[in-house]
Amino acid sequence: MSGAGQLVARGKVRDVYAAGDDALLLVATDRLSAFDVVLPDPIPDKGRVLTGLSLHWFDRTSDLVGNHLLGADRASFPAPFRDEPSLAGRALLVRRADVVPLECVARGFLSGSGWAQYRETGSVCGVALPAGLVESDRLPEPIFTPTTKAAEGHDLPLTPAEAVDLVGRGLYERLKELTLAIYERIADTAAARGLIVADTKFEFGFVDGELLLVDEVGTPDSSRYWPADAYAPGGAQPSFDKQYVRDWLDASGWDREPPPPTLPADVVAGTAGRYREAYERVTGEPFESYLAPAGVAGDALGDAAALDRLRKERA
Ligand SMILES: Nc1ncnc2c1ncn2[C@@H]1O[C@H](COP(=O)(O)OP(=O)(O)O)[C@@H](O)[C@H]1O
Ligand SMILES: [Mg+2]
Secondary structure (H helix, E strand, O other), rough: OOOOEEEEOOOEEEEEEEOOOOOEEEEEEEOOEEEOOOOOOOOOOHHHHHHHHHHHHHHOOOOOOOOOOEOOOOOHOOOOOHHHHHOOOOEEEEEEOOOEEEEEEOOOOHHHHHHHHHHHHHHHHHEEOOOOOOHHHEEEEEEOEEEEEEOOOOEEEEOOHHHHHHHOOOHHHHHHHHHHHHHHHHHHHHOOEEEEEEEEEEEEEEEEOOEEEEEEOOOOOOOEEEEEEHHOOOOOOOEEEEEEEEHHHHHHHOOOOOOOOOOHHHHHHEEEEEEEHHHHHHHHOOEEEEEEHOOOOHHHHHHHHHHHHHHHHHO
């Protein structure tokens, strides 16, 4: 068992620290991954947007499923984390779970890898769809399209039979039901704020035999948000997620394999602005009203250095 305070995992976006035997500290850094590759440039305050939005949605889904959240207030974190100002607003103390090895994806609209699969096969993750759908079309009903949870590289689509083989029939049915229910909650809530949630992905885990929602929820990294007033199926949609930076990367001629290119300053700023806007559009609150109570000092570049130092010290 790793000791308190040790780095136990480094995901693409999050640094995960032990916080006692039963808890973890999930630190959302400002790293950005696109096409499953981490880009070299941090996006200022992106980790805070992800954390603030996860808190927003954990709160609004907890009647459907319990979740891993223990606390988000830095003063409640164990040492040494409570004394680390760079963690303000970007870290969650959570219950340590045995994570189910599926990315539980719900899709209400045909976009991204779902659209790519449909164009080739007429189905998405083995779920057959009507002929003649166009890119970004609304699906007849939301579908559950889980993928593998790859430690590195790309998550792979699974058919229902393959997903059942991985987790068993009973758990598969449970995950499908929960994923669609949580998606429906998020999509309905966001619709009232003029947003479409095209698709989203969740992770679940077991704590003492109880199935909980873990990781992040309803963030622009895990969900495609589109402004409803601009919705026009038949092509890609404007969005508040990574699409802006994905488009820049594709235009740069990058082949989507490491190493990724460096982002120009205006693309970093444009991406940071879109993440903040996502927070404000989804919650209806100014991002400052999240930052100020969390005690954020407001030095995003200093944060990146502090988080790197913390990670190296605790590795
Ligand atoms: N409550 C939890 N217990 C154990 N692991 C968790 C919990 N919540 C999230 N995780 C894991 O922490 C990691 C978060 O890091 P992240 O950068 O999001 O990873 P990834 O690159 O896989 O998206 C993921 O591997 C996720 O499965
Ligand atoms: Mg993740």
